[in-house]
Amino acid sequence: MKPFAYVRAGSVTEALTAHGGRPGSRYLGGGTNLVDLMKLGVERPETLVDLTRLPLDDVEETADGGLRIGSGVRNSDLAAHPLVRTRYPAVTQALLAGASGQLRNIATTGGNLLQRTRCAYFQDPAKPCNKREPGTGCGARDGIHRDHAVLGHSAHCIATHPSDLAVALAALDAHVELQGPGGIRTVPVTGLHRLPDAEPQRDTVVAPGEILTAVLLPPETAGLPSRYRKARDRASYAFALASAAAVLDTDGGRVRHVALAFGGLAHRPWRATTAEELLLGTEPTEDAVRRAVDAELARAEPLRDNAFKVPLARNLARDLLNALAAGPRT
Missing domain, CATH: 3.30.390.50 (CO dehydrogenase flavoprotein, C-terminal domain)
Known part of the structure; x- marks a missing residue:
């Protein structure tokens, strides 16, 4: 076990300061992906910043008829929320199709979107993987790749993104709210994740230290089939x-x-x-x-x-x- 520092943040500002944008810092939500990667030796953080005590666990109706979903909302709670079930049924269906009931009870909305690929080459430090260690090659390309990408892949990476929720949110024109030291910005879900190109180690456009604080579902797709x-x-x-x-x-x-x-x-x-x-x-x-x-x-x-x-x-x-x-x- 590699020793690491642990900080339980009491506010978003405190979390941003504790993380500091440092390469060895990681935010911790439900931990259903990060903790597994730590056990495998893929992630070896120097500091874990716990976000679970932050006030990011509400689903709120916005003034224009959309929904604002805090990034700490558990997947099971989001799937069961009456406004989600009636206005955005694809979200509920996607969440219920993912993982087990036990995992949905602990996994968070933000963590679901930011989870990393389940490619076996990425998850095994003994195997070559440009996503885990740039420049080592993509073992999956000439290896076992039945589960891998058929669209948008590159010579450097053929991994797929595992989230079910992200697919539903992309179709519903959702945005995410990102908060960093410079303030708050919003990014469409369709622009949150990157194609691998020559930098497969960069999964998303989230800047170092930024926190995904909310998902915004728009009024324009509310109630549509x-x-x-x-x-x-x-x-x-x-x-x-x-x-x-x-x-x-x-x-x-x-x-x-x-x-x-x-x-x-x-x-x-x-x-x-x-x-x-x-x-x-x-x-x-x-x-x-x-x-x-x-x-x-x-x-x-x-x-x-x-x-x-x-x-x-x-x-x-x-x-x-x-x-x-x-x-x-x-």
Whole structure:
């Protein structure tokens, strides 16, 4: 065990000071990802700054009809919240598809979004991994990569982002609130996570020392029909091989608003902008949906052992969009 300092912050300002933007500092929420990585020797922090006593555990309705979700809200509480269930059902569905009930009871909203990849090469310090140790190579590219990316990957990293919640939030046009020494800024969820490019060690655009303090769900997507679906190797407690979240609203038989995001396919939630552009303003027939989804996934670059993910994601997206186009079950 590597010794580390522990600070239980009493305020956001105290937490920012204790962290100080130092490379050896880490924020601790539920710990369901960070503590595992410490046990594996992947994370070796010098200082842990505990955020669990901060007033970041409320779900509040905003003046414009959206929701502000504190980053410390537990996944189980968020999934069960009546305003989330009724206005943003894809969020509830995504959370209930993730992990086990025990983990949802401790995992936090902010931690869920900032969790790191579950790539076996990243999690094993004995294996090469550019994300864990830049310049050592990507062991997964020529190794075991069945679960890895088919979109947006690079020669340096083919890992996928594991969050179910992030996919639903990307489709719902959510933003995150980041607070640092220089103040507060907001970033769209679609821009929070990075593609690996030549710097796979940088998962997100969060600056050193910044705290993700809240998720902001907008009023524009409140109450719109939304769904989340996930394909995995077993019925529970497994990360997505592929997943999809969709929002679809029609007016006079034509698409007035559409959003589609994929999970399990890339280093970040993948917003399917090509498919959305093809569907907007059209009649959402099965043929129109098929053409739009196919056009989006034409960009996929599967590897030796994960080409199956492309038709899997295609079928998930088609089923979701067709179900939303058909309207609520009676």
